[in-house]
Amino acid sequence: MNFEISIEKVKNSRIAEFDTENIGFGKIFADHMFISDWDGEAWINHRIVPYGPFSLSPATSAIHYGQSIFEGMKAFASIQNNHDIILFRPEENAKRFNRSARRMAMPEIPQELFIKSLTTLIDIDRNWVPRTEGGSLYIRPFMFATDDFIGVKPSNKYTYAVFCCPVGPYYSKPLRVKVEEEFSRAAPGGVGFTKCAGNYAASLLPTALAQDEGYDQVLWTDPITHTLVEETGTTNFFAVYGNTIVTPELTDTLLAGTTRESVILSLRALGYNVEERKLSVQELKDKLSAGLLSELFITGTAATLINLDGFGHNGDYHSVITQGNQDVSVKVKTYLDNIKMEITPDTNGWILKF
Numbered sequence: 151m152n153f154e155i156s157i158e159k160v161k162n163s164r165i166a167e168f169d170t171e172n173i174g175f176g177k178i179f180a181d182h183m184f185i186s187d188w189d190g191e192a193w194i195n196h197r198i199v200p201y202g203p204f205s206l207s208p209a210t211s212a213i214h215y216g217q218s219i220f221e222g223m224k225a226f227a228s229i230q231n232n233h234d235i236i237l238f239r240p241e242e243n244a245k246r247f248n249r250s251a252r253r254m255a256m257p258e259i260p261q262e263l264f265i266k267s268l269t270t271l272i273d274i275d276r277n278w279v280p281r282t283e284g285g286s287l288y289i290r291p292f293m294f295a296t297d298d299f300i301g302v303k304p305s306n307k308y309t310y311a312v313f314c315c316p317v318g319p320y321y322s323k324p325l326r327v328k329v330e331e332e333f334s335r336a337a338p339g340g341v342g343f344t345k346c347a348g349n350y351a352a353s354l355l356p357t358a359l360a361q362d363e364g365y366d367q368v369l370w371t372d373p374i375t376h377t378l379v380e381e382t383g384t385t386n387f388f389a390v391y392g393n394t395i396v397t398p399e400l401t402d403t404l405l406a407g408t409t410r411e412s413v414i415l416s417l418r419a420l421g422y423n424v425e426e427r428k429l430s431v432q433e434l435k436d437k438l439s440a441g442l443l444s445e446l447f448i449t450g451t452a453a454t455l456i457n458l459d460g461f462g463h464n465g466d467y468h469s470v471i472t473q474g475n476q477d478v479s480v481k482v483k484t485y486l487d488n489i490k491m492e493i494t495p496d497t498n499g500w501i502l503k504f
């Protein structure tokens with residue numbers, strides 16, 4: 151299909167406000183945004199317009215019943231040729247966006263339109279992609295229900311939109327996580343495998359309470375027994391036992407991270423043994439006391455990979471960082487970063503360059 155996109159450029163770019171030395175996260179938005187409308191039958195009116203507010207009816211159904219989904223991705227400037235922009239596995243985000251859409255009774259978006267919305271928008275806002283080391287352009291595709299009708303039913307109309315913001319390098323100290331046994335993030339048969347807005351709303355209070363106790367993040371456990379590890383905040387979880395790395399198997403209660411899958415494939419390419427299976431908190435404690443748990447790390451688009459300092463469970467803190475030398479995490483992060491930066495060849499076809 152040929153998706154025609156109309157383009158209305160800003161009269162005055164705000165790029166001069168963009169302080170490349172002090173980028174931060176989500177403070178300033180690139181000049182343009184992409185919008186497309188679902189009219190009940192098809193995606194129409196594909197357009198790029200100056201970044202700015204939406205005008206919404208107070209009865210907009212997304213506000214009341216939460217039909218609202220999103221994705222999070224990054225664009226990088228190529229270090230080989232400063233003008234080229236790189237996206238990492240954008241088709242995986244397109245597929246996950248549509249998995250979220252199906253579960254939330256929202257229309258899917260053709261993968262071709264999803265990718266074209268990103269490349270056309272970023273092409274126009276090319277200068278907003280940071281050229282500084284570790285900087286990137288964060289991309290936020292999202293869709294929400296726009297019927298102005300307060301009956302509880304799937305909306306007929308939707309808006310799909312994309313905006314971008316430059317982000318700085320992600321430096322993070324190893325995190326302390328709290329094994330969550332009271333609150334649940336998701337339930338079997340529910341929406342935990344989607345990036346629907348409500349999943350994030352429901353995580354805010356448990357996370358704030360864990361932070362009040364001195365933790366950085368919540369380590370979610372399964373909602374039935376609270377004994378099996380699932381994921382952490384907005385990242386997936388990995389435990390390293392020497393040459394074997396274990397990560398919780400995918401179920402409908404956790405989000406299938408693109409970084410998670412890329413890390414699994416990279417670890418295997420590096421010769422490690424990766425197990426996707428059930429992983430209990432007790433197993434982590436047993437392996438730790440036997441001296442076999444050498445590293446814990448979490449993965450996601452924001453940071454690629456962050457080490458965990460340790461985990462709190464039932465009032466006790468279990469330090470893991472003191473056990474090992476972070477060898478595996480450093481190796482796999484470097485392996486992935488080198489593919490993203492075109493230092494090593496992209497044999498998997500993970501990179502889209504334009």
Ligand SMILES: Cc1ncc(COP(=O)(O)O)c(C=O)c1O
Pocket residue numbers: 222345381383384385386405406407408409410449450451452
């Ligand atoms: C709940 C949750 N888990 C895991 C992830 C990691 O996914 P990805 O590697 O695709 O960024 C994210 C981020 O999208 C998330 O929101």
